[in-house]
Amino acid sequence: MRSIRQPEYTGENRCVPCTVLNLVIAVAVSSLLAAFGSLLLGAAVLLASIAVIYLRGYLVPGTPRLTARYLPDEALRLFGKEPRSSSGFQLKESGQLTAMEIVVPCDEKAPDEAACLDADFRTAWRERVDSTRPEDVERADIADLLGVEADSVSSLGEHAVVTGSLLVRWPSTAALVADVAAGTVLEDRSEAWRHLSPERREETLTRLRAFLSRCPACGEPLSRGTEEVDSCCQPSQTVFSSVCDHCDAHLVELEVPKTE
Structure with a gap:
């Protein structure tokens, strides 16, 4: 049982958005199996999925990382989760x-x-x-x-x-x-x-x-991204910029180191 349980994603460390998302997926898959297969199979898959989510924190591999990266900030805050700020x-x-x-x-x-x-x-x-x-x-x-x-x-x-x-x-x-x-x-x-x-x-x-996700002046989401900047006498550079479109505030412009 210890090899199955993941303490980093269960108990006090449980990610509520991940749990809810995976429960929805489990119910959807089980409902399809019950409708097009058999009621017994659907029920069995649902119980097994709930057990996995309880023990491991999620059903779909990579859910904590995917949830933090792609779930909208507003959705994360509904579950009491502060969105991560990544540049x-x-x-x-x-x-x-x-x-x-x-x-x-x-x-x-x-x-x-x-x-x-x-x-x-x-x-x-x-x-x-x-x-x-x-x-x-x-x-x-x-x-x-x-x-x-x-x-x-x-x-x-x-x-x-x-x-x-x-x-x-x-x-x-x-x-x-x-x-x-x-x-x-x-x-x-x-x-x-x-x-x-x-x-x-x-x-x-x-x-x-560069790690800010919202504008310090108005609280609106920042537009962040990278672009190639050409120069007549210098090699092209990749530049990261962060701008608030709502209040027209520029937060940062940084050259991104080139990697192999």
């Missing part, structure tokens, strides 16, 4: 975020594939975003974010500051809010974050923004 990047491409355990494998059984935000960090970040108003962000907040003295930060336009020899420019107010909120959570969570230089902090925050 589509591989774990090895997430650098400092991986080292700080902010970004983890989307699927523990496939650690070298897609990367997702750690669930606890994602929740804390979203709560901080919701409580951060753009008009309340001050120079001291940006100084804390970059790890510099407040006196060294001077404004340059609506979304840019200069500190020492470093120019930091945000593509939108939404991006600035996301970074200020993330910096507060990182300060409380990661010792490594406190020792990063302003340049590394900017780089880390930019990459972190």
